[in-house]
Amino acid sequence: MNKNTLGILGLFILIFGFTWVSNENFINGYNMTNLVKWSSLYAIMGIGVAFVIITGGIDLSIGSVIGLIASLLALAVKNQWNPTLTVVLLLGLSLVIGLMHGLLITKVKLQPFVVTLCGLLFYRGISRWLTDNQTMQYPGTEGLDSFFSGKVYSFFSGKMLLVDLLAPLGVGMMVVGCIGVFVTFVILLIANFRKSIGWGIASLLLDIPLLVFCILNYREVKKPFLLHLWSGALVLLGFIFAAVGTTGEKFGLASPFFFLLVVAVVAAFFLNRTIWGRYLLALGNNEEGARYSGIQTDRLKITAYVICSFLAGLSGLLFAYELDSVQPAQTGEFYELYAIAAAVLGGCSLRGGQGAILGVIIAAAVIRLLRNSINLVGVSTHLEFAIIGLVILGGVTADEIIKRIVAKRRTAQVKAAKG
Amino acid sequence: MPDARLLLKATAIGKQFPGVRALHNVDLTLNQGEVLSLVGENGAGKSTMMKILAGVHTSDQGTIELDGKPVDIKSVREAQKHGIALIHQELNLSENLDIAANIFLGNEPQKFGIIDRKRIYEESAKYLKRVGLDFPTDTLVAELTIGHQQLVEISKALSVDARIIIMDEPTSSLSQKESENLFEVIRDLKSQGIAIIYISHRLGEVMELSDRVAVLRDGENVGELAGDDITHDGMVKLMVGRDLSQFYKRAAITPGEVVLELDRLRTPAHPKDEISFSVRGGEIVGIAGLVGAGRTELLQTIFGVTPAVGGTIKLDGKELLPSTSLEAIEAGVVLAPEDRKRHGLVLQMSFRENSSLARLRMDQKLGMIDFKSEIDLAEETIKKLNVKTPHTEQVVQYLSGGNQQKVVLGKWLAMNPRLLLLDEPTRGIDIGSKQEIYKLMEDMAARGVAVMFVSSEMEEVLGMADRALVMHEGAITGELSPEQLTEEAIMQLATGNKAAA
Numbered sequence: 061m062n063k064n065t066l067g068i069l070g071l072f073i074l075i076f077g078f079t080w081v082s083n084e085n086f087i088n089g090y091n092m093t094n095l096v097k098w099s100s101l102y103a104i105m106g107i108g109v110a111f112v113i114i115t116g117g118i119d120l121s122i123g124s125v126i127g128l129i130a131s132l133l134a135l136a137v138k139n140q141w142n143p144t145l146t147v148v149l150l151l152g153l154s155l156v157i158g159l160m161h162g163l164l165i166t167k168v169k170l171q172p173f174v175v176t177l178c179g180l181l182f183y184r185g186i187s188r189w190l191t192d193n194q195t196m197q198y199p200g201t202e203g204l205d206s207f208f209s210g211k212v213y214s215f216f217s218g219k220m221l222l223v224d225l226l227a228p229l230g231v232g233m234m235v236v237g238c239i240g241v242f243v244t245f246v247i248l249l250i251a252n253f254r255k256s257i258g259w260g261i262a263s264l265l266l267d268i269p270l271l272v273f274c275i276l277n278y279r280e281v282k283k284p285f286l287l288h289l290w291s292g293a294l295v296l297l298g299f300i301f302a303a304v305g306t307t308g309e310k311f312g313l314a315s316p317f318f319f320l321l322v323v324a325v326v327a328a329f330f331l332n333r334t335i336w337g338r339y340l341l342a343l344g345n346n347e348e349g350a351r352y353s354g355i356q357t358d359r360l361k362i363t364a365y366v367i368c369s370f371l372a373g374l375s376g377l378l379f380a381y382e383l384d385s386v387q388p389a390q391t392g393e394f395y396e397l398y399a400i401a402a403a404v405l406g407g408c409s410l411r412g413g414q415g416a417i418l419g420v421i422i423a424a425a426v427i428r429l430l431r432n433s434i435n436l437v438g439v440s441t442h443l444e445f446a447i448i449g450l451v452i453l454g455g456v457t458a459d460e461i462i463k464r465i466v467a468k469r470r471t472a473q474v475k476a477a478k479g
Numbered sequence: 480m481p482d483a484r485l486l487l488k489a490t491a492i493g494k495q496f497p498g499v500r501a502l503h504n505v506d507l508t509l510n511q512g513e514v515l516s517l518v519g520e521n522g523a524g525k526s527t528m529m530k531i532l533a534g535v536h537t538s539d540q541g542t543i544e545l546d547g548k549p550v551d552i553k554s555v556r557e558a559q560k561h562g563i564a565l566i567h568q569e570l571n572l573s574e575n576l577d578i579a580a581n582i583f584l585g586n587e588p589q590k591f592g593i594i595d596r597k598r599i600y601e602e603s604a605k606y607l608k609r610v611g612l613d614f615p616t617d618t619l620v621a622e623l624t625i626g627h628q629q630l631v632e633i634s635k636a637l638s639v640d641a642r643i644i645i646m647d648e649p650t651s652s653l654s655q656k657e658s659e660n661l662f663e664v665i666r667d668l669k670s671q672g673i674a675i676i677y678i679s680h681r682l683g684e685v686m687e688l689s690d691r692v693a694v695l696r697d698g699e700n701v702g703e704l705a706g707d708d709i710t711h712d713g714m715v716k717l718m719v720g721r722d723l724s725q726f727y728k729r730a731a732i733t734p735g736e737v738v739l740e741l742d743r744l745r746t747p748a749h750p751k752d753e754i755s756f757s758v759r760g761g762e763i764v765g766i767a768g769l770v771g772a773g774r775t776e777l778l779q780t781i782f783g784v785t786p787a788v789g790g791t792i793k794l795d796g797k798e799l800l801p802s803t804s805l806e807a808i809e810a811g812v813v814l815a816p817e818d819r820k821r822h823g824l825v826l827q828m829s830f831r832e833n834s835s836l837a838r839l840r841m842d843q844k845l846g847m848i849d850f851k852s853e854i855d856l857a858e859e860t861i862k863k864l865n866v867k868t869p870h871t872e873q874v875v876q877y878l879s880g881g882n883q884q885k886v887v888l889g890k891w892l893a894m895n896p897r898l899l900l901l902d903e904p905t906r907g908i909d910i911g912s913k914q915e916i917y918k919l920m921e922d923m924a925a926r927g928v929a930v931m932f933v934s935s936e937m938e939e940v941l942g943m944a945d946r947a948l949v950m951h952e953g954a955i956t957g958e959l960s961p962e963q964l965t966e967e968a969i970m971q972l973a974t975g976n977k978a979a980a
Contacts, residue, residue: 334848335839341828346821349823351804352782352804353836354804354808414827
């Protein structure tokens, strides 16, 4: 986990805590169920666009692709298509859309902004035309359920996994977390005392000097420090679980969460563990340099756009379950901006070459959480966009400042090494 | 030295960067109408010293006096007001604007907030004349060669009435002819009473130009040479603190089998010229010529980044016409490109990730990165090439030029190439690292690899090449055997004078 992800996690905890204190209804099972579900949906889109942003590109068409897929799904339900065929066709279509974007950008050498802006307009227009711009009712969620009646789809079709033992699970996590916090605290304290008695004594009295010390000597104490933080997070999470578990309403995990789980694991693995992920990061930083190292940059860029549109298509299907109806002119509108915001807040630089999947997921959750929080805290909902905008601006500004400090330290390090 | 001519006197300048002492007690004096060269290895503090004079950095200690009065230079603008202008190694011109607009950029004469265009064109013509640049003032800068752009920079300095012009590596991307033209201009400026501080790695130029040479090492003064004492050996001795009379000279070799064979190869840059020659294993072949002669393009075509438009390339007897660099790399052809930062490295990535970028593909397991062999490779590269980096995770952006070049070479050595192409392998690299890179080229050749390098540094071609090919306007104008290899002969061929060779 990198520093950026830690920062965004801190932001999440801050807003979460603040909202909890302000309104006790925040923590109830129903609200949490929704928060997790919608955060997952945003995160899937965010991960998609993160791949494109890592290459230094952008995809503005996500919302329109979602609208198109949701509209087509409504048509399929209306016309009683074969469900398997429908899913294959719709996901296949989103792959083709991504492929077209990629080819136009790499082979015709058009700018990503222009290509996907045209996509935004084109797919929206096609959705409206195919549906005569009529609001299409999915015949209730039951309707979709009956459409996807086969066994394979029973999980896919918006059912929920109710979590019964949340409270005991939470307590268990707190116990394990506390042990972890204590053990790593002792380890770090020893490291502190080794460095200097002063640091040690200061850290003994307060946790803040300990944390400062760890951040300053990140490289040396990386492992116990991260364990310390993880254990702390486990305590917090356990506490939240226990709190949610003891509210009247049941907490459940909806299908988008499980999709996100799969998407995130695969995406993180691809980005961090495979050669193609490395190549993607390399070409995002310096496309020419990557090409001169024998990397087939065009293919990788096309892959990134295909991934992005595919995940947009997938989230289009998942969004459809959450809505009673499709409005071809509006469904998915502006979603690309939420996705891009999540990616950027999560640590992707629009200059390319940077990105962490976990960061994007947490950032997506922050954005959803903010909307939820604004409602519950009693701030005028008209201010919603303004607040989200400010938080993102603040986040990326802090990130930039930290980066500069790191850069300065690095330069100094190298000069010192040279003697 | 009569005091009346003393223009600038910097005393006991000190500058500390976090964790490193860049300058310590550096003294510097500059007289009117004098060319003072500042030499030293990379990291010796030359650029820092100049940036302090030009107001880019401020000094921590010491005083600067101009015309005998102490001054406090806090910003570039203040430095300009005092008549000090710095011309950076990378030019700072806006290519989309014309010459006149560039000269007055940020300094436009105005009438009620509206740019006085007439005055700009009239005045800039005057400055162009002073530097001998014969172009209409409304020519776009993008249309000028780098040499001419440099002259525009100098005009810009003149337009703010600079009395001291600092030039940082001005000839690093100029051809011989352009450099000579620049020297003319410098002499001319000198006669107009302007003082020049000249920074260069090219000691030949320094000898030719300077009235005085100040040498820095590790941020301190180590000596000064004047007049006839300015010799190549004298400067090198001060710079490195040791005697290097035998700087580099390659011993004769017996080459092996033919590795590379070009037959009527035509590059997209010069599609009319056919290039044929061959290189044997164990041989180091230098390609000389002026900038723009098509040398870089030739290497790029062999490496597959700009595919050939005709002819054939054979590697170890097998035909190879790469249309991507991947094809070339897989066949065993690698290129250390001229523009390291743009083409050779991914600057924001770590040393480890850069070292393994080419090799990654070969060590993969079902597409997964083999992290262990990656770290092993990085550590091995540090040891083998003596790279100065605090650890394998250092972002290469923060390494010095010499160490960056070692990263590029390390990346390719890991591929066990058959043909090593190097484009300006030691540009902007300090003397210590230079030698190491020459050693590396020799080691590769000794292992039977065919080595071919492009260089604009005469000494490099003379010292390193077993054989030199000289190019002029896309064609090979001659081949020089070790016996024929002289500066004179190269220049004749490089300027297109076939008969003289």
